[in-house]
Amino acid sequence: MNAAEAKPVVTRFAPSPTGYLHIGGGRTALFNWLYARGRGGKFLLRIEDTDRERSTPEATEAILQGLRWLGLDWDGEAVSQFDRKDRHAEVAHQMLARGTAYKCFSTQDEIAAFRAAQEAAGASYAVFQSPWRDADPASYPDLPYVIRMMAPRTGETVIADQVQGRVVIQNATLDDMIVLRSDGTPTYMLAVVVDDHDMGVTHVIRGDDHLNNAARQQMVYDAMGWDIPVWAHIPLIHGPDGKKLSKRHGATAVGDYQVQGYPAAGMRNYLTRLGWAHGNEEFFTSEQAMGWFDLGGIGRSPARLDFKKLENLCGQHIAATEDAALLHELEAYLVAAHKDLLTDAQRERLSQALFCVKDRAKTFPELLEKAHFALISRPVVADAAAQAALDTVSRGILKSLTPRLQTGSWTKEELEPILTEIATAHGIGFGKLAAPLRAALAGRTATPSVYDMMLVIGRDETISRLEDAAG
C-alpha cells in the first residue's frame, strides 16, 4: 500500500440549490455517504450556488432537509461555493501566471460567428479556437476578458473511472473552456475542481452526466499540478418506463417519499440496491451496506424505479424496527405529511398496538390505517364496509357476547373459548363473528387480530365499543 492509498477517504455531495432534492441526487449522496462511512472517512456537503439567478435559500433548505430525512449526515458545515469565489478567481490567476490559461477578449457574438462558420464548413465538431490563445500580451486591448484554460490540442485525456472503466477523450474535441467569466466569477468547471482540491476530496462519486466533464476538470488538476481524485461516475436513475425520470413518473423528490410515508431505512436499502449489488443480498441495514459497499460493484447501466420493490423492502424495515424508534418515525411522518400531532393517550395506545400492526404494513399511512382502532375514541365511526358487517343479526350476536366479557382474566387464552363458543352457539364460523367485531372495535374491515385489538384497548373500552355497535 503506498501513501496515496493510505489517505483517508473524503467524499462529497455537491448539489446545486435550484430545486428540491431529486431522488437521483439522493442516491448519489447515499453512495458517497456509504463509501466514506464504510471506510472511516469523511462525507462533505457543498452547495453549488454560483448560479445566482437560479439558486435559492429555500432550495438549499429543501436539500438539507431531504438529506437529514434520509439519514445522511455530513461532516462539518455545508460549504457554499459562492462564498469561495475569491479563491476561485485566485486560482484562475495562478493558472494565468503558470501559463496554463490565457486572457480571451473574444465577444460572445464572435464566438457564435466562429461556430456558425465551422458548422457551415461542415466541421464534424465545433470547437472554438480563440485567436487570443497565442497572442502577445502587449497586444491586449483594454476590454472585458474571460480567462480560458490553455487546453492541449493534441493527444488524449484518459479518465480512469472506477465504474465506467478507462474512458479516452481526444483532446482535439475539447475547447479551451472558460474558467473565469468576464465579470470575474468562476465557472462550474473551475469551481468544482478548486473546491474538491481544497476540501481534500479523494473520491468523486457523481452522476455519469459529468463523465465528459471529468476530462476537462482533469486538465485543471494537471494545470495546477494537483492530485487527481478517484473518479466514479454512476448511471442516472430512470422512470419505470426506462425514460429519464421526470414529474410524470410521479414522485421524483426525496421529500415526496417522506410525505408518502416510506421509512428512510427502506429508502436507503432500496436506493443502495438500485444499481449496486452484493451477491444475492436484498434486505440489509445501512451498517451492513457500509461494510459491503464498493465502487466496483456499481452497475454501468441506468436502473429503473420499481415502486413495488421499494414497498416490499419498506415493509420489511418497518417490521424490523423497534417499537420506540418506529413510534418516533411515525410521529415525524405525521408532522411532515399532515402537521398532525398525537395526543398522549393516542401515543400510549399506539405504542401498545405496534406489535400487531408493524408487520402488516408497507408504509406509515398503511400502518396507521391498521392501527386505526388504537387511535380513535368512542363513538367509533364505521366506514361503509364496516357498517355493512353490522346488520341486525350481527348486532344481536354482539349483544349476546358482551355479558360474557365482564369477568375472567383479560387474556387471549381466556377470550378465545368465549368467542368460539358464541360463534358455535349462533351456528356460524369464527370468520362470521370476527367481521362485526372488527366493525365494532375499529370501524374497519381490515384490522389486526380481534384478540390483539381487545387486549390493546382493554376490557372496558372493548365492552363499550361493542355495546355502542349493538345498539
Add this chain to the structure above:
RNA sequence: GGCCCGUUCGUCUAUCGGUUAGGACACCUGGUUUUCAACCAGGUAAGAGGGGUUCGACUCCCCUACGGGCUGCCA
C-alpha cells in the same frame, strides 16, 4: 451532426470463457388463514440483432439498432 457511456427474466440484479444462466420484487397456481398483511409449496419468465476470436462465448473484439449523456461566460 460530433464525441462519450450503456444494453441478462416485466423490474433490480448474480455471473467476471465451460452453470440445467442463480436470487429478489412483481405475476400465476395450490396450501394455510379471522379481514388485511404475512407465511409455505410450486410455476411462467432473460443474455437487443448480426458478424468475428476461441475447442468453447452472456462474458473478449467489430458493426447495427435502441436508450442515455456531453457538446454554454448552467451546474
